[in-house]
Amino acid sequence: MNKIKKAVLPVAGLGTRFLPASKATPKEMLPIIDKPLVQYAVEEAIEIGIEEIIFITSPSKYSIKKHFDFNQVIDNKLRNSGKDMLAELANPNIFGEIDFKYINQDEQKGLGHAILLAKDYIQDEPFAILLPDDLFFSDISCLSQLTSIYKETGNSVIAVNKIDPHNIHKYGVIDPGKVEGNYMEINNIIEKPSRVEAPSDIAVCGRYILNSTIFEFLEKTHADGSDEIQLTDAIKSMLSKEKILAAMYHGEKFDCGSKKGFVEATIAISLRDNDLKDDIKSYIQNINEVNSKDN
Numbered sequence: 001m002n003k004i005k006k007a008v009l010p011v012a013g014l015g016t017r018f019l020p021a022s023k024a025t026p027k028e029m030l031p032i033i034d035k036p037l038v039q040y041a042v043e044e045a046i047e048i049g050i051e052e053i054i055f056i057t058s059p060s061k062y063s064i065k066k067h068f069d070f071n072q073v074i075d076n077k078l079r080n081s082g083k084d085m086l087a088e089l090a091n092p093n094i095f096g097e098i099d100f101k102y103i104n105q106d107e108q109k110g111l112g113h114a115i116l117l118a119k120d121y122i123q124d125e126p127f128a129i130l131l132p133d134d135l136f137f138s139d140i141s142c143l144s145q146l147t148s149i150y151k152e153t154g155n156s157v158i159a160v161n162k163i164d165p166h167n168i169h170k171y172g173v174i175d176p177g178k179v180e181g182n183y184m185e186i187n188n189i190i191e192k193p194s195r196v197e198a199p200s201d202i203a204v205c206g207r208y209i210l211n212s213t214i215f216e217f218l219e220k221t222h223a224d225g226s227d228e229i230q231l232t233d234a235i236k237s238m239l240s241k242e243k244i245l246a247a248m249y250h251g252e253k254f255d256c257g258s259k260k261g262f263v264e265a266t267i268a269i270s271l272r273d274n275d276l277k278d279d280i281k282s283y284i285q286n287i288n289e290v291n292s293k294d295n
């Protein structure tokens with residue numbers, strides 16, 4: 001079976017929900033504490049052995065490329081003053097082993113359109129997709145959970161989780177079929193259905209491992225009512241040709257494309273940080289006390 005060596009990270013979106021912060025800084029570069037959101041996804045990809053990371057980006061997001069390029073000036077300054085640990089934080093050694101590629105998405109034509117742009121780089125290999133807005137924390141990473149299933153079955157596999165029916169219209173939603181251990185077959189999938197149309201409360205979260213067959217179907221997928229080519233629609237058509245699996249993600253998940261998720265992720269990570277957690281815990285305790293006195 002083919003090893004998964006390539007990952008696609010779509011990062012071309014405007015990030016309007018984070019204006020004005022996202023005006024001159026890509027939303028993917030906004031930090032959760034001290035690390036840009038996009039780096040969490042890149043580290044998750046590297047952890048499963050990805051060798052090539054393909055960003056679908058836009059010219060205004062050049063700081064993403066700068067972030068993953070080696071910065072010689074910073075490296076010299078830090079190493080010359082004996083701050084080797086900081087130098088490693090600025091230029092992690094492992095980034096030097098990764099082939100970072102950048103493709104511009106000139107039009108905002110949806111996730112499916114973004115993924116199709118990576119076709120020539122992926123060719124006929126299986127590949128991972130990571131949507132950096134979705135941040136996952138678990139002992140075994142979300143992508144690693146998918147990789148085990150891909151290795152076992154050779155089928156494309158998508159991470160899913162249960163969603164409150166009030167929010168189901170924000171996601172791709174699956175109609176689940178036969179359950180086999182820690183994965184299930186997908187009978188059907190619908191992009192952003194209304195609550196009544198939703199075939200279940202099981203929604204796609206932002207990690208996928210797909211066989212390259214998807215490109216055949218992306219090429220045939222028409223834009224929807226909002227003039228976007230949906231990856232979900234291509235996956236739905238691909239079901240006519242091959243089995244696609246869904247894996248229930250086990251662990252914490254934050255939707256950092258929303259302000260609520262972003263703040264929650266910031267709190268969750270600060271509570272894991274040895275230097276910060278005690279101060280943040282007592283801060284939260286203090287606000288709780290003040291609030292309960294006020295009420």
Ligand code: G1P
Nearest residue numbers: 111134170171172204205206232
């Ligand atoms: C995209 C996908 C959707 C998926 C979601 C997960 O939607 O189109 O199927 O459920 O990511 O975050 P977006 O959030 O880009 O609107």
